[in-house]
Amino acid sequence: MYxxxxxxxxxxxxxxxxxxxxxxQVKYCEGIIEYYLPDRTRVDCLTESHAIExxxxxKWAEAIGQSLHYAQITGKEAGIVIIYKGQKDDxxxxxxxxxxxxYSLPIKVWTVDYIK
Numbered sequence: 803m804y805x806x807x808x809x810x811x812x813x814x815x816x817x818x819x820x821x822x823x824x825x826x827q828v829k830y831c832e833g834i835i836e837y838y839l840p841d842r843t844r845v846d847c848l849t850e851s852h853a854i855e856x857x858x859x860x861k862w863a864e865a866i867g868q869s870l871h872y873a874q875i876t877g878k879e880a881g882i883v884i885i886y887k888g889q890k891d892d893x894x895x896x897x898x899x900x901x902x903x904x905y906s907l908p909i910k911v912w913t914v915d916y917i918k
Contacts, residue, residue, distance in 0.1 A: 821917040823856045826885050830914050831856075837876075845872045847883070852910060854881035859891030862898035869909055880909040887916040 823846065827835045833849035847854040853872035857865040865882045873880035884895055895913070902909050 821885075823858070823885065825917055826883070826914055827856050829917060830883065839872070839875050841875065843868075843871065843875075845876065847881075848872075848876065848878065849881075851879055852881035853878040854883055856883045856885060858885050859887065859894035862894045863901075866898065866901065866907065866909065870907070873908075880907075882909055882911050884911065884913045885916055886913045 831847035837845040837848040845853045846856040853876045855865045855869040869880040
C-alpha cells in the first residue's frame with residue numbers, strides 16, 4: 803500500500819511541476835533578479851541598460867505595462883522577455899509587437915525557449 807502511494811505521489815509531483823517565470827529569470831537574466839523598487843514592485847531582471855519583465859505569451863499586455871513602469875522608475879530602457887512555449891504563442895507576440903509598433907513604445911523584446 804505504501805509503495806503505491808509513494809509512486810503515485812512521485813508521478814503526480816512530476817506532472818504538476820512546470821517551469822516558472824522565476825526559473826527562466828535564473829537561467830537567462832544577466833543582471834539582478836527580482837530587484838525591488840521604492841513602490842514595492844519588483845523588476846524581474848535589472849541590467850545595466852534595461853528593466854526587464856519576464857512573462858508567458860498570454861500575459862503580453864501586462865508585460866507592456868509592467869516594463870514601462872519599471873523603466874520609468876529606474877531610468878533604464880524597458881524590456882520584455884516572452885517565454886516561448888510554441889506556435890500558440892505566435893499570436894500573442896504578434897499582438898504585442900503590433901501594439902508596441904502602433905504606439906512607438908520604447909520597449910525591447912526578446913524571446914527565450916520554455917525550459918522543459
